[in-house]
Amino acid sequence: MKLYYAPGACSLSPHIALREAGLPFTLEKVDTKTRTTETGADFTTVNPRGYVPALQLDSGEVLTEGAAIVQYIADLKPEAELAPKAGTLARARLQEELNFIASELHKAFAPLFSTTLGDDARREAKEKVARRFGDVEQKLSDGRPYLLGETFSVADAYLFVVTNWANHTGVALDAWPKLQAFMQRLTGRNTVRQAMQAEGLI
Structure with a gap:
């Protein structure tokens, strides 16, 4: 491949x-x-x-x-064990997370990579990213290490990649300590x- x-x-x-x-x-x-x-x-x-x-x-x-x-x-x-078995509720939960990251978080970041974005539009885009990060923080607030619970999945890799864009777009993660801990956890993985x-x- x-x-x-x-x-x-x-x-x-x-x-x-x-x-x-x-x-x-x-x-x-x-x-x-x-x-x-x-x-x-x-x-x-x-x-x-x-x-x-x-x-x-x-x-x-x-x-x-x-x-x-x-x-x-x-x-x-x-x-x-990167994804639950197809046809299960757990697999639907994985797809739920992947779709959220793709349609809400990933798209929220897109304007921030524009070199022609005005100040007001940039502020609005950052506010939208912040709301989506708040959603992730809430998901992780029960102490789970990964999006689906105790087991790493492909959704975690996607969340890591998109959240890492914060470093390049001026979005600080200080307001989301659970998400910060998640990022440190993922950075520690050899892969x-x-x-x-x-x-x-x-």
């Missing part, structure tokens, strides 16, 4: 999942502005939408959209450090 990624982007989530699963894979970096890969190929021939992540399977088929990719990875290696090192982030 080959994962097409951009350093620190949401593609870091399936990158972590692949390492957690212990599956063989290669990486190919994508310049999302020019939509070309590090080998000079046109990335839109891989993913016509032009954004990462994209996972090229050994069959040649390509899977896109992070939530779909991480669940596929988890199902390839069920013994790694997370390995993925970040491979992408040149640390």
Whole structure:
């Protein structure tokens, strides 16, 4: 399998999942502005939408959209316990968390990466991120180490990646101590450090 990624982007989530699963894979970096890969190929021939992540399977088929990719990875290696069994309420809870991160938290951050965003719009975007972080803080307030409870899942990898964007957008995590502790916990995982090192982030 080959994962097409951009350093620190949401593609870091399936990158972590692949390492957690212990599956063989290669990486190919994508310049999302020019939509070309590090080998000079046109990335839109891989993913016509032009954004990462994209996972090229050994069959040649390509899977896109992070939530779909991480669940596929988890199902390839069920013994790694990265996702509850398909068809269970627990699996629906995983999808619930993945969808929340994608539709609420991930999208809330998007305006903050714009270089043309005005001060008022930037403040509003940060306020929206803060509300979403408040939702996560509430989820973690019962002392659970991970989103689904005691067991790490692919949703935790996605939450880590998106929350890590706070470091690059001027959003401090001081108001959310449970989320801060979660981030420290994830940073301590070997797979997370390995993925970040491979992408040149640390």
